[in-house]
Amino acid sequence: MRRPFRYFHRHDYFDALPDDLVVSVLSKLSSSAPSPSHFINVLLTCKRLKRLALHGLVLARAGPKVFTVKARNWSESTHRFVKLCVNAGNVHACYTLGMIRFYCLQNRKSGLALMAKAAMKSHASALYSLAVIQFNGSGGSKSDKDLRAGVALCARASLLGHIDALRELGHCLQDGYGVRQNIAEGRRLLVQANARELAYVIRSVSQSSMLPSRSSSLLTWHPHRYQNSPCSVDSSVSSPSNPEVHQPNWFLREWFESGRGVLAEGLRLCAHIGCGRPETRPHEFRRCSVCGKVNYCSRGCQSLDWKLRHKMECSPVELWIEDNGGVVVGGGGGGGVEADGEGGGADVANNVAVG
16 A cells, blocks of 8 residues: 655744744844845845844844935835834934934934934044034024134044044144144145055055955046046045045935025035035035135045045135236145135135145
């Protein structure tokens, strides 16, 4: 007789794994995921992975690349996910959501609190962003500026390796802006910032040596890409002048340039391509002292944009004389910044930026 067919029950090894082990694996994934989609796809796999991927430990360890959301993809569900990470104590989520709320959603108090929460946990980018807010009195009036607090925040961020903060601190010392002037120390910090930039570029090129087209873009600047639209976003371009553009800054620029965010009349974006910060009141940022056509939220952004783009476009302002219609051309090199409509142009020296 033929033996009866038996159905053997297959054991599901995934279900046999303890939750603690799966959470540990997901935590490693969230901290190293190169994009949001790599982490979100895990949530869509099955109910168990979705439940465990939203575990507090996994969300707390999520890396900054998990929050590299494009402005056009921002939604209520995205907001809720980032907020879950904030509630889990993720400092990158606190900084990202703080920047978005402060500048894009115009929820100044909540955004400032989130950035301060990240800064208290030694998040370098949050410290630098708070410094820029203090320098400009963003979200308030001119009287809300606190230059000493801005310098202190820059100093703390620079100790954590933030290149933009180190450059800003160097300019403050060189110009005596919010701190006693020390030209020699300021120049030393600017040289140090340049050295760190160069080291970052060399490391990036070595890591992408298998992709020659990508590595060549790190060392080549193509000015024709920005002739028609100097503030357009091209995330494929990296340059030695700005090796590390933080994702929230790209988000800010995309948010306003795409039309999702509307600037009030008289408000402008920082002219540096990698910044994206908007003015929160008229004449908050400082303009170029030579051409008067561009404005910057900080001396660091002015220095970077001068090397990146503006030195090829800056030309002195022509002042027409009423009597004979002649012109008087302003002298000096480009690159300085001065107060725009707020009085106090002496706060920042009108010299060519070093760096």
